[in-house]
Amino acid sequence: MSIPALHPLPRPEGEVEQLREVWRPPGGVRFLTVVNNTYIGIFYIGTALLFFLLAGVLALAMRTQLAIAENDFLSQDAYNQFFTMHGTIMMFLFAVPAVEAMGVYLLPAMLGARDLPFPRLSAYAFWAYFVGGLLFFCSLFFDLAPRGGWFMYPPLTMKEYSPGIAADFWLLGIGFIEISAIAGAVEIIVGVLRTRAPGMSLDKLPIYAWAMLVFAFLIMLAFPAIIVGTALLELQRAFGWPFFDAARGGDPLLWQHLFWFFGHPEVYIIFLPAAGFVSMILPTMCGVPLAAYRLVVIALLATGFAALGVWVHHMFATGIPALSISFFSAASMAVAVPSGIQVFAWIATLARGRVRITVPTLFVLGFLFIFVLGGLTGVMVGLVPFDWQVHDTFFVVAHFHYVLIGGMVFPLFGAFYYWAPTASLRPLSERLGRWVFWLLFLGFNVAFFPMHVTGLLGMPRRVWTYSADMGWEPLNLLSTAGAYGMGVAVAVFLVDLARNFRPFHDKGGAGDVWSAGTLEWIENSTYGVRSIPVVDSRDPLWAHPDLADCTEAGAYFLPGTATGTRETLVTSPLDGRPEYVVQLPGPSWKPFVAAIATALAFYSLTLEMVLPAFALGALTIAAILAWVWDSDRGPARPPVDVGGGHVVPTYAAGRLSHAWWGVAVLVVVVAMLFAALFFSYLYLRLVSPDVWPAATGHALPAPAWPIATAALLLASGAAIAWAGRALARRRPGRFGWDQPALVLALAALVGAFAVELVGQRSTGLVPQHTSYAAVVYALIGLQGALVFALTVMGLYTLARSLTGRLGPVRRVTFDNTRLLWSWAVVQGLVMTALLHGAPRILD
Amino acid sequence: MHSAAREFVREMLEMTAGPLVWLLYLLVMYGAAAVHCARPAADAADRTPLLIAGGALGAVAIGLLAWSVLRARRELASESTSDARRFVDRVAFALGVFGIGAIVWTALPVLLSPACGVVTDAAQRSW
Structure with a gap:
């Protein structure tokens, strides 16, 4: 049964052309000023992939160093810089931005919106991340990269033990990149809650949008702790304020609390969106709706809260009282319940449907295998006595790579193969994709499974070399061989991208090649969908097979531009009722300039160039004020008919306004x-x-x-x-x-x-x-x-x-x-x- | 607050009351244990204050969640609500039950674990 059109068809001539004109990206050098999510999202994903490659090269260099005993491929100092930069880049510049970028790219299409609610904020966040991240990476070429490990514990990172400015690069650079992540989270929360298609009530929200909502809330709650931590450590390093100096009443453990209050949720910040990918890919590949949708939502919410209550399990070996660590041991093991619910829901979906073994399916199956193993070793290290035995050994390295690569990288590659046809005129290759999967899957297990044993044999993490008589050499050689296998997998993926990925086309992408059920598979151009459909199901394209055609013909809300500008529909957060049309800002140099100035201001501070830093700070503020000056256009237009006799205002202030929600x-x-x-x-x-x-x-x-x-x-x-x-x-x-x-x-x-x-x-x-x-x-x-x-x-x-x-x-x-x-x-x-x-x- | 916004915030708080109350309970108990263990060793060895605090706070938290679960069940029994509201009530019900279980589970260490002191082999033998 079709959803009836809201107005007569066909639509007037010139309507879609006007829509296209309003959303047309600027050409030439002004292309850098694009702000809409279909461009910024892909820039963002591409940049995250670049950092994945850079950090991957560092990993291969480290594995080469460890392949044989007493190797001198890398010096101790270079090795320290490499492992610090590898962890930092993978966590801060690849993992979080990659999943956030996928959200920026996918969510509007999945929710039936034309764009995210604050497009210029997305552009600002991206450019700040791009410039800031590259500058941070370049510190490696000047021997200025930090050496304190990705969690930068004091006292090692205090000025006395880490002189120079390398640690400051980390503290100011990472603290600043977190601000970019928070900007993205604001977009995602307001986007998911306020810009859904009419009828898409919370019970019909795509499960990926639920995952991204929990993800964004976790960023909002957890990232401030690391911003405060980095600020305090920088205050100590720059001005001698003794937060972490025991001699003057400070305590290094304060850093660990602040770091891990961010750091543990960070794992779920990475994993939950990936779980969202899996919950979207599996139903399509099995041809059935996700099993136990409501239970999966419950699991996502429970995991999100639990993520905030387990940070101390990273500190079991620090001498915290027995009762305190017991609380966190109990809480850590409780996380297995909601995680298990999701795993069983995926297994049930597989069991109910007819599984198509495509490249995305392979990556999901690979994820299930690896992530379950990582989860099991997670329960093991959640037990305090076991944790003490393997603390700071390669067992922990194996555990968190099983969780992070299994839990995030495999679903992300699956997501690339699955959603590439929404962006690219050609899907990625199934043949090359299978090579990528098998090389990555086998390479990963060959690289990381032996590390469990290396760790149990006593090899500590972060050592730059080891003696031949320790007996660790064969296992290390095996791990190195596996790591190179992973490198080959990534190289094949790049070849696939180069041969087949063709984004930024007026027509959108190759279309619904998988026969999926959700809105992002409706033909999507720069302006999103032609008209914003009415939703009455969790899998609207399955419930109404002609929905895509009707939407494309302009049968539903906002078939053209009602205000003559870029716009999208704002709906109520619980049940998705149309509330008003928001006029969205278009391309501009202002967020671009603000972002570059912000990044340069932070790095000027790192280099102790105080006056330039202040000048750049002033430029940032000026550019931001100039950018928002014309954002509040007021109710210049009367209420408009958005379709089917629904007349809504083109402006809202106070608590109804999406901007107020952003500030909230x-x-x-x-x-x-x-x-x-x-x-x-x-x-x-x-x-x-x-x-x-x-x-x-x-x-x-x-x-x-x-x-x-x-x-x-x-x-x-x-x-x-x-x-x-x-x-x-x-x-x-x-x-x-x-x-x-x-x-x-x-x-x-x-x-x-x-x-x-x-x-x-x-x-x-x-x-x-x-x-x-x-x-x-x-x-x-x-x-x-x-x-x-x-x-x-x-x-x-x-x-x-x-x-x-x-x-x-x-x-x-x-x-x-x-x-x-x-x-x-x-x-x-x-x-x-x-x-x-x-x-x-x-x- | 705009009534719809206020209503939504209330709905979301009710929906997530289970894990929210659990998280608050965990944080308060962690803080209480830290404060207790900062006392002189002789006082800290006595677990009674923590048992009383853990029990009393646990009872309050579980009582709150039991009320929340019953409220959600009552709402579900009424047929006038929309699909979205029924969904929210079902999630609230399940998360409330989850929260009660999680509070009991997290409180167990108060009964089973020594209160203070760094755990060492010698301390383990003395338990």
Whole structure:
């Protein structure tokens, strides 16, 4: 049965041509300014693959070094740089960006949207990652690559033991690339929740979109911890603030907590999207819907939460009390339950359908085999006594490569082969693909299975060579041979890409070569689908075989461009009801310039070029402000008919607006940054009470200081609320009280920050002296960064108001600023209570 | 808050209450154990405060989730809700049950493991 057309067919002549014209990418050098997901997604995937190749070459060099005992192919120092860069690049520059890139590319088509809700943010995130990542890699050529391993533990990475700027490259480079990942997560959360096809309620959401939603929430909650960690370690290295220096009340374990609060969820951040690939590929290849859809959603959500509660299992060998590690051992083993649910759902899908053994199927089967083995060794190392036995040995190296390559790389290759026809005029080759699979599968197992044994025989990870009489040589030689097999597999894949991958075509791709059931297989051009279909099933193309043709004929929502600009439909988050049409921004140099300037600003800081760094920072802010200046266009057009008599507005402000949802996600990120510092304060108090004021006799600021801070914060909150009410009452062309109220709010917010800072300084507190002083100033510094951002946003809002771009209806800029402002007030109050209350109450 | 946005946030919190409450329980118990073990060795050796805290907090957490599970079941029994809401209630029900099981499982170490001290061979022999 068909879904009835929403309007008469055929559609008027010229409609699709207008749509194509509006979405046409710029030519020549301006092609660099494209912002829509079909281009940025592929740039992103290509760049992630480039980093995969670069880190893979480093791996082959390391395996060559280890192939025989006492080899001198690499020096010890080069080996240290290689393993640090291999792990760092694979985790930060390949794995997370690759799965995020696939989301950027696939999600709009899968959800029936024309693009993600913030296309310029995607472009910014991509270019920042591209330039920042390449600069980071180039540090290797100047002997400036870090040597501290991908988790960069202090004290090894403290200035005393890692002099020079190599570690700073890691800290500033990676901290900055995380910001790019967070930008992508904002896109994905708002995209999945607000830009779905009408009728695509949560129970009909493609399982991949569920996986990406959990993925993006995990980035939002976990990545701030590593940003705080890298900031603290950089503050220690650059200015001597002793967060991790035990002699001055710091603790190296604080780094491990912050790192692994990010680092463990990172594993699921990589794995869950890959599980999403598998849950999409298998039903197509079996010709049946995914078994136990609801249970798989439950498993994804449970895994997401569990991911946040197991970080201490990376720290079993650090001397943490027995009960504490037992909690995390129990929690780690509990993760097997939701993971098992997914595995059984895949097995059930295989059992129910008629399996087509294609290249994507092979990669999924390879994934199941390898990932289950990696999962089992995961349960083994979740047991504390076993973990101690194999800690820091090659057994662990084998375990996490089984999890990461099995759990992510195999599904990713499967996904490349599966979805390539949506982007390329030709599918990838089945014949070459089978070579890639078998070489990779056999190469992988030959390389990594022996490492379990090498580890049990006692070979530690990260040694650059070993003595012949240890008996490790045959196994290492075997591992090296397997690694080269994997290298050949990747080379064959590149040949396949070169021969067959033909993206960026007006027609989209080769089409639905697998007879799949989800929306991304409808013919997809630069503008996405011709019309946005109505969805009433989880596999809409199977439920309605003519849906693709009807969609292509323009039978459903937005068959042309209703506003004459790039646009997509915003729907309600739970049940996918059309709410409004959002006008999307098009190509621009501004996000490109902002991204390049951001990357260069961070690297200038690394090279201690302070003035250029500030200049580039200012350029970044200017480019971002210029880019958003014309984003809030206001309700310039009347409501439009999007199809079938559905008339919806072309503008929304306040909590209905997708932009407000984006800022709400950002507020959670800021709250998590604060939570990480809040935890650091309490942790340092717990481990080093002897540097807290009660023990050192250092005077706290008199109560008048925090009272003044709190009063100013409350005044700022009241003034911003007043500004909001005044804006709602303002008449066009008339004076409004919102402007003075905004100035007052800003003055009070800056004043509160200044009072807190001066109050602490007035007691003679110096951040270099103790971890207490350092963490106090770090908290104030975070508040200061937020106040700086709000100063820019406040002045920007004021500028829009003064130029007539802000009013009672056209108020997205104000609403977004107020949301972050409200959080700044709350954060300031909690911080004041902590800094002045905790030393008085706890001591 | 725009009513639909508020409604959605409430639905999502109800849907994920199971693992959310479990995660909070784990974090609070981890913090409690850390604070307890930072006390002088003689005080820290006594597990009673942790047993009381773990039991009381566990009871509150399980009570909350039991309420959430029953609420979801009641919602499912009413026939007026949409497919999307029924889906959310079914997920809430299952995750609530999962959360209760996870809390019991995670709390077991309070009964079975020594409270403090780094585990060594000697300590293991003395258990």
